[in-house]
Amino acid sequence: MRERNGRTVHDLRRESRTAVLQRLYFDGPMSRFSLGPVTGLSSGSVSNVVAELVAEGLVEEAGSVDSAGGRPRTLLRVRQDSACMIGVDVGETRIRIELFDLGLTELARVEKPLTAGGPRREDRYDVNVVIGHVRDGIEEVIRTAGVDPGQLLGVGVGVPGIVARTPEDGAVVHGQTISWDAVPLERLLRESVPLPQSVPYFIDNGAKTLGQAEMWFGAGRGAGNAVVVLFGSGVGACVVSDDLRSGRAIEWGHLKVQVRGRRCRCGAQGCLEAYAGAEALLERWREAGGCPVAGADEESALTAILAAAYPPDPGARADATALAVLEETAEYLGAGFADLINLFQPERILVGGWAGLQLGARFLESVRAHATANALAYPSSLVRIELGTLGPDAVTVGAAILPLADFFAQGGRRTPEKAEENSPAWKASLRERAAQ
Template identity: 85%
Template sequence: MRATGGRTVRDLRRENRTAVLQRLYFDGPLSRFSLGPATGLSSGSVSNVVADLVAEGLVEEAGSVDSAGGRPRTLLRIRQDSACMIGVDVGETRVRVELFDLDLTELARVEKPLAVDGPRRVDRYDVAVVVGHVRDGIEEVIREAGVDPGRLLGVGVGVPGIVARPPEGGAVVHGQTIGWDAVPLEELLRASVPLPPSVPYFIDNGAKTLGQAEMWFGAGRGASSAVVVLFGSGVGACVVSDDLRSGRAVEWGHLTVRVRGRRCRCGSQGCLEAYAGAEALLERWREAGGSPAAGADEETALTSMLAAAYPAGPGAEADATALAVLEETAEYLGAGFADLINLFQPERILVGGWAGLQLGNRFLDSVRTYATSYALSYPASHVRIGLGTLGPDAVTVGAAILPLADFFAHGGHREPAGAGEAAAPAWKASLRERTAQ
C-alpha cells in the first residue's frame, strides 16, 4: 500500500519506529504519554510502535512516575543487552577494536600496535597486517565478552583516507598518505573475519566517525551544524549539518595553504597537513634546532615539545624555538579554520584527536585569534571553537555508532533498507519512456 508523498505504509511504520527508538535512546526513559509530543506521533501510533518494540525485546519497562491526578505512567527504555556493535579505529600507531552494548558500555577492548620503526611511514599500514589485526581483535573481543556474534548490529571501521563504494558493492579505501590505492577493505575483511554473513560492515573516514561521536554524545550535541576536526599525525575534518545525521568527511588537510610549499606526505606541496599535522610540526621543530627525544613516538615527542614551550615550573624559561614553531602552526591552523568558517559557516568547530587534545586550550586560544582575523567577520562572529569532550578514543566510539545509526534508520530492523520495497515510483517509468522515444 502506498501512502502520500511516494512513501509506502511500510516506510511510515519504519519512520515511526525510528522516531520512538531515537527519542528513547537519547532522552529516555520516557513514558508513552511523553513520547507523543517528543516524536510528533499520535497516542495510537506510539502505543502500536511500543507494543512491537517490547515484543521484539528492544524496549523494556523501567519503573514509573506519578502523573497529575491520574495513574502512574510506566517509563520505557532501550534494552541495552538486546544487541551490541564493534568499533574499529585503524589509527596512526595502533589498531583499536572495542565491543559495546547498545548503551555504549565497553564490553571488551583490544589494541594491536602498528610498527613505527620502518624506513617509510607507509610500512606500518601494510594491508595484510592491518586486516590481520582487525580480524584478531574482533575474535578476541567477542571471545572475552562471551557474546554471540549473531547479536552484532555490525562492525564500524574508521580509516585514514577516502572511502568509495562502487556499484558492485564493498567499501574501497583510497589512502594516499598511507600507500593504500583502491584497497577493497570490506571484501578483505569479509574473507578474513569469521563472522556470520548477515553482519554488515560500515567503513568510513576516521574524521567522520569522530564527528559522529562528538555530535551524538560530545561537544557537538545540540548544534545545528558543526565541523569536527581530527588532529593527529595529520589533520582531517567532518562537516555535519544535523546532529542526528551522518556527516561528510572532507580532505581538509590537503587544502593548499602555501604555493610550492613544504612537501606533504600525500606527495603534493604546500598542504595544510605539511605544516599543521603533529608529524610535520615535530619535523619543523627538529629542523629549527629543537631536540625531540631520540626514538620517541609522536605522542611522547609532542609532550616534550609542549613542556619545552610551556614550562610548568615558576620562573622557568620557555624554549623560544618550540614556542615559535607552535605559534606558526597555530597561524596555519587558524587560516585553515577560516576556510572552514567561510565555506560552511558552522555553529561550532570542535577539535579532537590525540594531538588536538594534547595541545589543548592554551594552543587553541592562538588558533581562535588567527581564525577570526582570516575569516569573514559575520560567520566568524557566529562560530564557537572548542575542544571535543570524548577523549582520544572517540574514533572507535564513532565507528561503533555507524551500525547503530543504520539500525535506527531501519526502525530497529536488521534487514537491508531495500528489502521488500515496492516498485519504483511512477515518475521514473514516465521519464524512461520519454527518453526512449
Template identity: 80%
Template sequence: MKVRGGRTVRDLRRENRTAVLQRLYFDGPLSRFSLGPAIGLSSGSVSNVVAELVAEGLVEEAGTVDSAGGRPRTLLRISPDSAYMIGVDVGETRVRVELFDLALTELARVEKPLSTAGPRRVDRYDVAVVVAHVRDGIEQVVREARVDTQRLLGVGVGVPGIVERTPEGGAVVHGQTIGWDAVPLERLLRDSVPLPRTVPYYIDNGAKTLGQAEMWFGAGRGASNAVVVLFGSGVGACVVDDDLRPGRAVEWGHLTVRVRGRRCRCGSQGCLEAYAGAEALLQRWAEAGGRPPLEAGEETALTAMLAAAYPVAALDGGAGPEPDATALAVLEETAEYLGAGFADLINLFQPERILVGGWAGLQLGDRFLSTVRTHAAAYALTYPASRVHIELGTLGPDAVTVGAAILPLAEFFAHGGRREPVEAEELAPAWATALRERAAH
C-alpha cells in the same frame, strides 16, 4: 499501498519505529504519554510501535514516574543488551577495536600499536598488518565479552583517506598519505574476519566517524551545523549539517596554505598537513634545532615538545624553567597555520561550531587553541567569524572508535530497528495487472 508523497504504509511504519527508537535512545527513559507529543504521533500509534519493539526485545520497562493525579506512568528505554556494535579505529599510531552494547557501554577493548618509533618506516601502514590487527582485535573482543555474533548490528571502521563504495568489493580506501592505493578493505576484512556473513561492515573516513560521535554525544549536541576537526599525525575534517545524519569528510589537511611550500606526505607541496599535523610539527621542531626524544613515538615526542614550550612553574613559588624558545616559536607558527585553515572552514561552510578532536588536538589543549582562535578571527570574514565557536571535543582521544561503532547503529535506526531492510514484494492492484495483460495482446 502508497500514501501521500509516494511513501508506502511500510515506509510510515518504519519511520514511526525510527522516531520512537531515536527519542528513547537520546532522551529516554520516557513514558508512552511523553513519547507521543515529542515525536508527533497519536497515542494509538505510539502504543502499537512500542508493543512491537517490546515484543522484539529492543525496548524494556525502566520503572515508573508519578503522573498528575492519575496512575503512575511506566517508563521505557532501549534494552542495552538487545544488540551489539564493534568500532574500529585504523589510526596513525595504533589500531583500536572496541565492542559496545546498545547503551555504548564498552564491553571489551584491544589496541594494536603501529610502529612509529625512530625514522618513519615504510611498512607502518602495511595493509596485511592492519587487516591482521583488525581480525585479531575483533576475535579477542568477541571472545572476552562472550557475545553472540548473530546479535551484532555490524562493524564500523574509521580509516584515514577517501572511501569509495563499489558494487563488486564494497568499501575501497584511497589513502594517499599512508600509501594505500584503492585498497579493497571491506573484501579483505570479510575474507579474514571470522564473523557471520550477515554481519555488515561500515567503513568510512576517521574524521567522519569522529564527527558522528561528537554530534551525537559530545560537544556538537544541539548544534544545527558544525565542522569537526581530527588532529592527529595529520589533519582532517568532517562537515555536519544535521546532528542525526552522517556528515561528509573533507580533505581539509590538503588545502594549500603556502604555494611551493613544504613537501606534504601526500606528495604535493604547501598543504596544511605539511605544517600542522603532529608528524610535520615534530619534524619542523627537529629542523629548527629542537631535540625530540630519540626513538620515541609521536605522542611521547609531542608531550616533550609541549613540556619544553610551556614548562610547569616551580612548586615552591620560585621561578620555573624558561620556555624552550625553539619549541615555542614552532608551536606559535603552527597556530597561525591552523588559524588560517580554520578561517577557510569558516568562510566556506559558516559553521555554528568548530570542534577539535584527535589525540594531538586534545593534547595541545586550550592554551594552544586560544592562539588558534585569534588567528582564525584575523583571517576569516568578520560576520561568520563572529558567529562561530571554536572548542575542544569532549569525548576524548578514543572518539573515533565510538563514532565507528555508531555507524551500524545509525543504519539500525534508519531501518526502524531491523538489522536488514525488509524488502517485501509490492503487490500491484488488480486494475494494474489487468491493464498490463491487456497491453501485452
C-alpha cells in the same frame, strides 16, 4: 500502499519506529504519554510501536512516575543488552578494536601496535598486517566478552583516506598518505574475519566517525551543524549535522596554504598538513634546532615540545625555538579554521584527536584569534571553536555508531524489511510489450 508524497505505509511504519527508538535512546526513560509530543505520533501509534519494540526485546519497562491526578505512568527505555556493536580505529600508530553494548558500555577492548612492518609508514600500513590485526582483534573482543556474534548490529571501521563504494567490493579505501590505492577493505575483511555473512560492515573516514561521536554524545550536542577536526600525525575534518547520515569527511588537511611550500606526505606541496600535523610540526622543530627525545614516539615527542614551550615550573624559562614553532603552527591552524568558517559557516568547530587535544589545551585561544582575523566577520561572529569532549579514543566510539545509526534508520530491524512494490499501471503495460 503509497502515500501522495511517495512514501509507502512500510516507510511510515519504519519512520515511526525510528522516531520512538531515537527518543528513548537519547532522552529516555520516557513514558508513552511523553513520547507523543516529541515524536509527533498519535497516542495509538506510540502504543502500537512500543508494543512491537517490547515484543522484539528492544525496549523494556524502567519503573514508573506519578501523573497529574491519574494512574502512574510506566517509563520505557532501550535495552542495553539487546544488541552490540564493534568499533575499529585504524589509527596512526595502533589499531584499536572495541566491543560495545547498545548503551555504549565498553565490553572489551584490544589494541594492536602498527610497528611490525617496519619504520616506514607504507610498511606499517601494509594491508595484510592491518587486516590481520582487525581479524584477530574482533575475534578477541568477542571471545573476551562472551557474546554471540549473531547479536552484532555490525562492525564500524574508521580509516584514513577517502572511502568510495562499488557494487563488487563494497567500501574501497583511497589512502594516499598511507600508500593505499583503491584497497577493497570491506571485501578483504569479509573474506578474512569469521563473522556471519549477515553482519554488515560500515567503513568510513576516521574524521567522520569522530564527528558523529561528538555530535551524538559530545561537544556537538544541540548544534544544527558543526565541523569536527581530527588532529593526529596529519589533520582531517568532517562536516556534520544533527542528521548524521548526511555528514561527510573533507580532505581539509590537503588544502593549500603555501604555493611551492613544504612537501606533504601526500606528495604535494604546501598542504596545511605539512605545517600543522603532529608529524610535520615535530619535523619543523627539528629543522629549527629543537631537540626531540631520541627514539620517542610522536605522542611523547609532542608532549616534550609542549613542555619546552610552556614549562610546568612557573620559574622555568620557555624554550624560544619550541614556542616559535608552536606559535607559527597556531597561525596556520587559524588560517585553516578561517577557511572552514568561510566555506561552511558552521555553528561550531570542534577539535579532537590525540594531538588536537594536547595542542588545543595550550594554544586554542591563539588559534581562535588567528581564525577571527582571517575569516569573514559575520560567519566568524557566529561560530564557537571548542575542544571535543570525548577524549582521544572518540574515533572508535564513532565507528561503533555507524552500525547503530543504520539500525535506527531501519526502525530497529537488523535486516531491512522488503517494501511492497506497487508499480504504476504504465510500468506493467510497458514490461508486457517489451516481453512480446
